[in-house]
Amino acid sequence: MKIATWNVNSLKVRLPQVLNWLATHQPDALCLQETKMEDAVFPLQDIEQAGYRAVFAGQKTYNGVAILSKLVAADPVIAIPGFDDPQKRVLAATIAGVRVVCLYVPNGQSVGSDKYQYKLAWLQATTAWLKAELAAHPKLVVVGDYNIAPADIDVHDPKTWEGQVLCSEAERAALQQLLAIGLQDGLRLVEPAAQIFTWWDYRMNAFKRKMGLRIDHILVSAAMAAAILRCSVDLEPRRHERPSDHAPVMAEFAG
DNA sequence: ATGGTAGAAACTCTA
Numbered sequence: 437m438k439i440a441t442w443n444v445n446s447l448k449v450r451l452p453q454v455l456n457w458l459a460t461h462q463p464d465a466l467c468l469q470e471t472k473m474e475d476a477v478f479p480l481q482d483i484e485q486a487g488y489r490a491v492f493a494g495q496k497t498y499n500g501v502a503i504l505s506k507l508v509a510a511d512p513v514i515a516i517p518g519f520d521d522p523q524k525r526v527l528a529a530t531i532a533g534v535r536v537v538c539l540y541v542p543n544g545q546s547v548g549s550d551k552y553q554y555k556l557a558w559l560q561a562t563t564a565w566l567k568a569e570l571a572a573h574p575k576l577v578v579v580g581d582y583n584i585a586p587a588d589i590d591v592h593d594p595k596t597w598e599g600q601v602l603c604s605e606a607e608r609a610a611l612q613q614l615l616a617i618g619l620q621d622g623l624r625l626v627e628p629a630a631q632i633f634t635w636w637d638y639r640m641n642a643f644k645r646k647m648g649l650r651i652d653h654i655l656v657s658a659a660m661a662a663a664i665l666r667c668s669v670d671l672e673p674r675r676h677e678r679p680s681d682h683a684p685v686m687a688e689f690a691g
Numbered sequence: 692a693t694g695g696t697a698g699a700a701a702c703t704c705t706a
Contacts, residue, residue, distance in 0.1 A: 445706085446697090446699075449697090449698070470698095472699070496700090497700070497704085498699085498704090498706095543705075545706080551705090637695085637706090638697050639696045639697090642696095678697090681696090
């Protein structure tokens, strides 16, 4: 089973690239973030023509998540229970017996800002929710744009980024709290020490200059960690014309 | 000393 995640930064702009990527890689599930569209205009027909189903929770202009899958996505959840949030950032569904959770963690803007406080509160609420999801579904995979680089190895220039948003201690601690419910970093299970990035700023030729961060992750429960075969970042779409600023990440599991 | 770029939408905000 192949499960992938990709922050597309507008599904309207990136739809041809997404359809292309589905055809090439044939994931069982592809989780999207920053679709930036209301449900009424979601391109369901194009996705169905490509052989996929979709569940989605979107809004105009900002945020928005979707899960594309070959098989039915059952028991969808489109909000963090008990956490009042107008922003569409979570989607969970069960696909072929695996609980797949798609997250678009708030960016946080800058350390100490209102958006940063929201990010930390959001992560706390998400951790509590996912603890319950894990108890109900031992086969759990939590993917998405976390907007957190877990460690300095995940940052092109740790000194410049030290203490900044995406790298601050409180954000990294919040990610560790989420891992502590019983999740592991899928990429690190497969690539313990390599420097691998998933996001590069559009500005200053950051991609060409390899000025990236690893902020998109595939977290897996113990049952899924035991089955993981591969996990990698696909740089090809980031080289494409009119790319998303994020690259897709994909994991493959036995069975 | 603050910009650079991209997207959506609308003359600004978010990332």
